[in-house]
Amino acid sequence: MTGKDKRFPLPLSSVVDKAAGSARAGSPASARIATPQTATQNAAQNFAARSNAPSDLQLNSAARATPAPAGGALAAPLVSGAVRNAMVARVAKQGVRDGKVLAAMEAVPRHMFVESGLASQAYIDASLPIGHHQTISQPYIVARMIEILRANGNGGELNRVLEIGTGCGYQAAVLSLMAKEVYSIERIKPLHELAKTNLRPLRIANIRLHYGDGMLGLPQVAPFDGIILAAAGLEVPQALLDQLSIGGRLVAPVGERHQVLQLIERVGKFEWTNTTLEDCHFVPLRPGTV
Numbered sequence: 283m284t285g286k287d288k289r290f291p292l293p294l295s296s297v298v299d300k301a302a303g304s305a306r307a308g309s310p311a312s313a314r315i316a317t318p319q320t321a322t323q324n325a326a327q328n329f330a331a332r333s334n335a336p337s338d339l340q341l342n343s344a345a346r347a348t349p350a351p352a353g354g355a356l357a358a359p360l361v362s363g364a365v366r367n368a369m370v371a372r373v374a375k376q377g378v379r380d381g382k383v384l385a386a387m388e389a390v391p392r393h394m395f396v397e398s399g400l401a402s403q404a405y406i407d408a409s410l411p412i413g414h415h416q417t418i419s420q421p422y423i424v425a426r427m428i429e430i431l432r433a434n435g436n437g438g439e440l441n442r443v444l445e446i447g448t449g450c451g452y453q454a455a456v457l458s459l460m461a462k463e464v465y466s467i468e469r470i471k472p473l474h475e476l477a478k479t480n481l482r483p484l485r486i487a488n489i490r491l492h493y494g495d496g497m498l499g500l501p502q503v504a505p506f507d508g509i510i511l512a513a514a515g516l517e518v519p520q521a522l523l524d525q526l527s528i529g530g531r532l533v534a535p536v537g538e539r540h541q542v543l544q545l546i547e548r549v550g551k552f553e554w555t556n557t558t559l560e561d562c563h564f565v566p567l568r569p570g571t572v
Contacts, residue, residue, distance in 0.1 A: 291486060366387075366391075366405060367388065368405065369405040369407070369421055372421075373425045378422070382438070382459075383432065383460070384425065385459075386459035387421060387425050390456050394484075395450040397412070408420050414472060416447075417449070419449075424453050428510070430543075430545055431508045431533050434531050440461035440462070440507060441507055442462065442465070442503070442507060443461040443508040444466070444467070444504075444508070445457060445464065445465070446466075446497075446567070447467070447567075448467065450476055451466075451480045451491075452480075453512060454491075455486060457489075457510070458489050461488070463488055464489045466490070468491070469494065469568065470571075471572065497521065497522070499522045499525045501524075505527035505530065506525055506530060507527045509522055509525065509530070509531075509532040509533075509534075512565075514534070514536060514541045514564040514566060518544070523546065528548050532545070532547075533546075535562045542561055543558075
């Protein structure tokens with residue numbers, strides 16, 4: 283393996299250019315991607331025991347992170363298990379019950395995805411600005427949307443997931459602990475680059491980032507058994523619905539001033555069901571790239 287092959291996160295081309303069968307579950311290549319699953323297991327044990335010790339993913343990210351900026355934005359209190367445990371406890375109190383999702387929320391260091399000046403607010407239940415009029419979603423809504431995605435007819439298994447709106451990369455990192463493959467599209471070039479910078483120290487091997495128009499999806503690697511949108515449109519683009527596998531789930535905010543979270547399930551080749559879940563608030567979904 284060359285140094286070029288070891289860069290993280292991996293580009294979309296690294297899988298699109300491979301033979302069609304090489305990335306399927308159960309193949310030797312997919313079996314070697316063990317880091318996310320191992321991190322989730324460790325975090326789940328920590329969460330169940332309500333321990334303050336950081337998970338393997340936390341320890342690895344802290345060890346590989348760049349030096350803390352002046353002012354101690356990455357100081358010990360921010361990476362301690364106690365601070366993240368408190369965030370997870372709030373998310374659980376708000377109604378998220380999926381233990382695997384809660385474990386992933388505990389494992390991913392959210393402070394590494396916000397500006398250093400906002401690091402002290404990284405674990406409060408609020409969205410935070412990441413530049414370019416975009417935000418990192420509040421922890422509850424990240425956990426809630428992924429929990430909905432996992433409540434499928436396949437026992438919560440997610441093989442291939444598509445995220446529309448990478449932003450700073452935080453939700454993709456959480457999704458990487460839920461799915462075998464995560465594809466994420468960002469339309470704003472500086473944010474695409476920011477996500478790559480944020481994710482690189484974590485060395486997560488099963489995330490593929492793509493710069494492009496999220497409303498078009500990624501037909502070249504479809505179908506997906508889970509699609510999640512981090513921006514709200516007046517309706518879900520048909521291109522994304524077509525890229526869901528039968529039995530797959532799509533979770534998206536829909537609306538303009540009044541937004542609601544919607545679950546769309548594909549139940550047949552030309553048939554989808556739609557369920558409205560709860561109120562929410564997201565930045566608008568826009569076409570094209572900038």
